[in-house]
Amino acid sequence: MITNFLVLRLRQAREFLTSEFSFENTTQEGNLEELFRKSSVFTKHTQRPTTMIIRKNAFNNIFAVGLIMGLPLPPQSLMSGSKDLSFSAKIWCSILTAIKTFLFIVSALNIYRVIFTLASQITFYLFSICGFINMWIIVRSRKSVILAIRNICEFSQQLLPHIYIGSKSTKLELLLLVFAVTVLVGIQTVFFFEQEWETSLSSLKISVIEHTPYMNAYVWIVTFSVVMTFNISSATCYLMLLICYNSYCVLNKIMNFYGLELKSELNRGICNHKQMSRYISLYITITQRVREIDEALGTSAFFLFVTVICSFFNSISVVLANSQSYRTPVVDAYVVWATLTALVTFLLLTFSGAQVQKGHDNIKQAMTECSHLVAQLSPNLKTTLTFTLLVENIKGSNIAVTGWDMFTIRKDLVLTVLGLMMTYGVLMYQMDALKTE
Numbered sequence: 001m002i003t004n005f006l007v008l009r010l011r012q013a014r015e016f017l018t019s020e021f022s023f024e025n026t027t028q029e030g031n032l033e034e035l036f037r038k039s040s041v042f043t044k045h046t047q048r049p050t051t052m053i054i055r056k057n058a059f060n061n062i063f064a065v066g067l068i069m070g071l072p073l074p075p076q077s078l079m080s081g082s083k084d085l086s087f088s089a090k091i092w093c094s095i096l097t098a099i100k101t102f103l104f105i106v107s108a109l110n111i112y113r114v115i116f117t118l119a120s121q122i123t124f125y126l127f128s129i130c131g132f133i134n135m136w137i138i139v140r141s142r143k144s145v146i147l148a149i150r151n152i153c154e155f156s157q158q159l160l161p162h163i164y165i166g167s168k169s170t171k172l173e174l175l176l177l178v179f180a181v182t183v184l185v186g187i188q189t190v191f192f193f194e195q196e197w198e199t200s201l202s203s204l205k206i207s208v209i210e211h212t213p214y215m216n217a218y219v220w221i222v223t224f225s226v227v228m229t230f231n232i233s234s235a236t237c238y239l240m241l242l243i244c245y246n247s248y249c250v251l252n253k254i255m256n257f258y259g260l261e262l263k264s265e266l267n268r269g270i271c272n273h274k275q276m277s278r279y280i281s282l283y284i285t286i287t288q289r290v291r292e293i294d295e296a297l298g299t300s301a302f303f304l305f306v307t308v309i310c311s312f313f314n315s316i317s318v319v320l321a322n323s324q325s326y327r328t329p330v331v332d333a334y335v336v337w338a339t340l341t342a343l344v345t346f347l348l349l350t351f352s353g354a355q356v357q358k359g360h361d362n363i364k365q366a367m368t369e370c371s372h373l374v375a376q377l378s379p380n381l382k383t384t385l386t387f388t389l390l391v392e393n394i395k396g397s398n399i400a401v402t403g404w405d406m407f408t409i410r411k412d413l414v415l416t417v418l419g420l421m422m423t424y425g426v427l428m429y430q431m432d433a434l435k436t437e
Contacts, residue, residue, distance in 0.1 A: 058166025058246045059149055065174055066239055070096025071138050077146045078153055097139060100232055104132050107229035110222045113203045114192065117321045119428060123314035124230070130307040131233020134240050137300050148296035149243070152250050152289050159257055166246035177238045180341050181231050187334045188227045195330055197223075234341075237307050240300045241345050247293050248352040248401060254286060255359030255399075259366030266373040276386035280393065283363075287399060290356065294401045302404035304349055305413075311342035312421050320428045346417065353401050353409030360399040367394050 059078055066073040072093045076082045085093070107128060115121045138145065156165050167173065192200065197219075204219045262279055265271075315335045318326050325331070367390070374387050400408045407413070 056164050057153060058164070058168070058170035059153065059243070061170050061174060062239065062242050062246065065177075066138075067093070069235060069239065070100065071135070071236070071239070072142045073138065073146065078150050080150065080154065093139075097135070100132070100135060100229075103225045103229050103232070104128065106222060106225035110204065111226060114196070114200055114223065114226055116323045116325060117317060119317035120314060120321065123310045123317055126310040127307055127314060128229050128233050130303045130310065131236050132229075134233075134300055134303050134307075135236045137303070138236075138240070141296065141299075144292075145243075145296045148289075148292040149247060151292060152247065152254070155285065155289055156250050156254055159254060163253065166250055170242065170246065173242055177235065177242070180238065180337075181235045183337055184234055184334075184341075185227065185231050187330060187337065188230065191330050191334065192223045192227055193220075195328060196325060199325070233307070237304055238341075238345065240297075240304055241349055244297050244301050244304070245348055245352045247297060248356050251286075251290055251293060251401075252352075252355040252359040254289070255356075255363055258282065258286060259363040263366050263370055263373070266370050266377070269377060271374060271377045271379045271383060271387075273380075273383045273386050276383060276390055280386070280390050283390065283393060287397065290399050290401065298402050299404045301349065301353065301401070301409065302406060304345070305403055305417075308342045308346040308349075309417060309420060311338055312417070313424055315339045315342070316421065316425050316428060320425070320432055322432065347414070350409060350411060350413050354411045357400040357408070357410060360397075363394055367391050 057078060060075045063073040063075040063078070067075070067089065070093050072085055072089070074082075074085055074089060077084075108125070111124055111128070112121050115124055153165050156163070200219050200223055201215070204222055205215065206218065209215050209218060258279075265275065315338050318331060318335055370387075371391065374384065379387070400410070402408050
């Protein structure tokens with residue numbers, strides 16, 4: 001009965017579409033403000049408390065740490081109409097970016113001279129390059145990143161004014177970030193400056209300064225560059241992980257609220273043309289916010305996945321390598337810690353990204369339940385046709401976040417990466433067996 005009812009209404013909707021609705025008009029920012037102002041759902045939230053957007057916002061702490069690291073992400077940029085970076089912040093970010101670039105160049109020119117096996121060299125190179133690219137993505141596209149995050153913060157504040165934007169445990173997560181990087185720095189410092197210092201003196205020697213006091217300084221600078229480049233890449237990737245994770249969480253909360261609120265209104269018997277048209281406009285805004293986040297953070301998400309995979313490969317390469325330098329407690333600690341941090345990064349990014357698609361699936365499920373409620377309420381033709389349009393838009397769309405539009409972030413990525421690791425491990429083991437023969 002419900003299906004026949006909706007099919008009958010759908011047939012009558014064809015001519016009604018062209019005369020009653022123009023989605024291009026409803027997507028304009030001014031019209032959206034009017035819709036928010038008139039809607040009974042959002043009447044209480046017409047004001048935008050910009051101070052709350054800063055105070056009750058996980059991105060405030062993340063941006064502050066990013067600015068300390070030299071990434072141009074000032075916390076005040078979360079407020080509408082805020083000014084660009086201050087002069088002192090620009091100088092600070094420029095100096096740190098120049099230092100990072102110098103360290104990266106020195107490291108790239110000498111990694112093969114301080115890392116012993118070819119597989120470890122390749123994965124070390126790729127890890128450092130991906131982290132360096134992520135840094136430049138933020139530097140070059142910071143305006144689009146800030147705008148996309150600001151939009152979802154304001155949108156979330158309008159819909160859910162009493163809900164904390166992002167993760168409430170962000171401060172703890174930032175402390176874990178600092179702790180993880182500090183441990184990696186400590187392990188690599190012991191390895192390069194204590195265990196392998198004499199080997200580095202031999203492999204990095206230059207005939208011009210070999211017997212001069214400058215030789216030790218030169219080796220120290222090169223080794224320091226290798227260690228810092230790797231760990232700066234790690235810190236940048238961890239920070240981008242927190243930005244992606246919190247953005248995806250906010251989108252999931254918004255979509256869950258949308259489905260629950262629509263179903264709640266229909267349960268209370270609120271079903272009219274204006275209300276349904278507002279939900280259509282609201283859904284269009286949700287799709288726009290998801291697209292903005294995907295365009296701003298999709299590239300970073302892609303390189304995060306590549307970095308994580310390189311970290312896994314690097315750990316496997318170290319474990320299966322024949323070098324005696326890798327058979328020490330320091331290297332064992334590195335393998336365990338690097339694998340653990342890579343695993344946490346991968347799972348957190350994958351499952352948070354999958355929550356966006358799950359939120360849209362929840363909206364679709366809510367629309368299925370709402371169809372039954374609308375049939376029971378028996379609204380007029382205009383309201384029914386509007387609701388039918390809403391159902392068609394939601395059922396026909398597929399909202400998800402991607403990695404640079406190359407793949408959709410879903411839970412089945414876990415199996416894909418697991419397969420890659422097993423394949424790489426088998427290949428490395430077979431190559432090692434051939435060498436020993």
